[in-house]
Amino acid sequence: MTGIVVRPVRFTDNIGPMRAFLELLGLVARLESGQGAWVEMAAAGGLVSLHSAAGSDTGGLPGQTRLSFEADDVDQLAAVLDEAGTPEVRVYDEAYGRAVTCQDPLGDLLVIDEAKADLYGYRNIAPTEPAALIAEPLRFCDPGGPYARFLRALGLEPVRTVSPHYVKFGTAGGDRGLVGLQRHSGGHPPVIDGPAAVQLCFESDKPLTELANTLTQGGFTPESITSESGRLLSVIDPDGQPVQIQAPVPGRYLASSSV
Amino acid sequence: MTSTGDKRVGKVQFNVYLPPDLVRRIKHLAIDKGTNLSVLVETALTEYMTRQAEGEQ
Numbered sequence: 001m002t003g004i005v006v007r008p009v010r011f012t013d014n015i016g017p018m019r020a021f022l023e024l025l026g027l028v029a030r031l032e033s034g035q036g037a038w039v040e041m042a043a044a045g046g047l048v049s050l051h052s053a054a055g056s057d058t059g060g061l062p063g064q065t066r067l068s069f070e071a072d073d074v075d076q077l078a079a080v081l082d083e084a085g086t087p088e089v090r091v092y093d094e095a096y097g098r099a100v101t102c103q104d105p106l107g108d109l110l111v112i113d114e115a116k117a118d119l120y121g122y123r124n125i126a127p128t129e130p131a132a133l134i135a136e137p138l139r140f141c142d143p144g145g146p147y148a149r150f151l152r153a154l155g156l157e158p159v160r161t162v163s164p165h166y167v168k169f170g171t172a173g174g175d176r177g178l179v180g181l182q183r184h185s186g187g188h189p190p191v192i193d194g195p196a197a198v199q200l201c202f203e204s205d206k207p208l209t210e211l212a213n214t215l216t217q218g219g220f221t222p223e224s225i226t227s228e229s230g231r232l233l234s235v236i237d238p239d240g241q242p243v244q245i246q247a248p249v250p251g252r253y254l255a256s257s258s259v
Numbered sequence: 260m261t262s263t264g265d266k267r268v269g270k271v272q273f274n275v276y277l278p279p280d281l282v283r284r285i286k287h288l289a290i291d292k293g294t295n296l297s298v299l300v301e302t303a304l305t306e307y308m309t310r311q312a313e314g315e316q
Contacts, residue, residue, distance in 0.1 A: 035293060057295050059264025090272060093282070093288035095296045118283065121290035 003072030003111070004155050006170070006177025007040075007047040008137040008198055010239070011060030015039055022048060024218045025245065026131025034121050038096075038245070043126075043202065045170075046135030046177020058111075060162060060194070063239035067110060067137050067179065067196040069154065072134040073098040074114040077154075084153035096121070105146035106139075118180035132205035134176040135197035136168065138191040138244070143167035143181035151179055161228045167219050178203070190242045200237070200245040208233050208247050270297065 008145060011202040012018050015036060019029060022041050031040040037052035047070065053062040060066070071077045074091050078100045081089045088103040100115040116122065141147050143166060148158065156169040156179060167187075170178040180201060204211055208224065208231060214233055217220045222245075223236040233245040277285075289299040 034290075056264075057266045059266075093273060093286070093296055095286045095294075095299070118286070120287050 004077070004176065005047055005115075005125070006045075006135055006137065006156075006179055007070045007113075007136065008036055008065050008067055008200060009049045009060075009068045009111075009161045010065045010200065011056055011062060012239050013052040013053050014238045015052060018050050019222070021218070021237050023052075025103050026133045026204065026206065027135075028128050028130045029125050030127055031116070031119075031125060032123050034098075034123065037124075041186045043133040043135045043177070044130050045133070045174045045203075048200065051056075058109075058195075060191055064098065064167045064194045065191040065198050066194065067104075067139055067198045067202050067223055069110075069112045070115050071100070071112050072115055074098050075097055075111060080154045080155075081153060084149075086150065086153060104196060105150050106141060106196075108197075110196050134170075134174050134178055134203040136180050136201045136203055136246075138180040138182050139196075139198050139203045140182055140184040140191070142183050147181055149179075151181070152162060166229060192241070199242065199244065201246065203246045203248065205248050206243065211245060222246050267297070279295075 002038050010018060019039055019041065027041040027043050030042045032038065037055040039049065039050040041048045051060060053064075054058050054218055063064050078089050078091050081100070086102045088109075089100065090102070091098065092098045097116050097118065100112050102110055103154050104110045111165070139147065139199045140206065144164070148167070148169070151169045157173065158170065159172075159178065160168040162168065165183040168178045168180050170176065190199050205256070211232055212222045212224065215233070222233045225232050225234050228245055231247045235243050235245070237243045285299065286296060289296045292299065
């Protein structure tokens with residue numbers, strides 16, 4: 001067990017509008033930097049971080065979302081990744097804390113931050129209960145290939161096989177978020193190219209019609225779609241990127257609402 | 260690394276042992292200055308080396 005939480009990072013020039021958009025979906029802000037260049041939003045399962053694209057040291061482009069995680073102990077995680085034969089495992093310090101990077105099976109650099117022990121320069125936001133929503137970034141690759149083994153090394157097991165082309169990975173209960181591996185067919189996947197690119201996706205316990213009304217009232221134009229994963233909403237976020245919200249699934253993962 | 264614009268490209272990792280309190284103060288200073296830790300340490304070391312070189316002249 002590596003004590004890991006799924007926490008995709010969205011690089012954006014629209015932190016305020018993106019935060020308001022995610023709040024419409026039911027996420028709640030739990031931490032923000034004093035300069036407002038970083039906001040951490042909690043779902044009942046998993047997190048989403050908003051990072052100023054202008055302040056990115058790693059070339060983050062506006063609208064780009066990268067797969068990332070938060071870990072309890074990056075030294076322990078680095079040892080686990082080394083043991084699994086993961087290339088380029090490095091632990092380093094940053095002003096905001098510590099992190100481990102590694103190369104994922106698609107050859108991209110993946111960053112996993114240690115949960116912050118020192119909140120200097122950050123503001124803890126009075127916690128409110130997030131909606132019953134699970135963050136599930138979608139990484140477009142073969143769910144039966146090496147990425148599945150990589151996620152297992154991180155402590156995420158397959159929790160639902162939607163189809164041979166789409167498998168969800170997470171921990172029991174889903175309260176640490178999910179990662180969807182989906183083989184994309186036809187055209188370019190709906191992501192901005194870059195390291196560890198993912199599409200923002202969520203599973204919601206809220207009826208999709210209710211969520212669609214909320215989004216419409218918020219000025220968005222959700223579209224109801226039926227896909228192999230069932231009914232879902234697709235909506236363009238303030239960065240112009242498509243976000244998926246999937247309907248509740250049978251055999252719910254979400255056992256508790258703690259992150 | 261597929262991203263352009265990554266400011267770490269061309270740099271190497273440099274591991275040293277420092278007192279925890281100094282590490283904490285350096286990290287806090289980087290946050291106060293709105294810069295990242297590597298840039299701050301690079302600036303500090305460069306300034307120190309420059310002063311040392313000037314002192315030798």
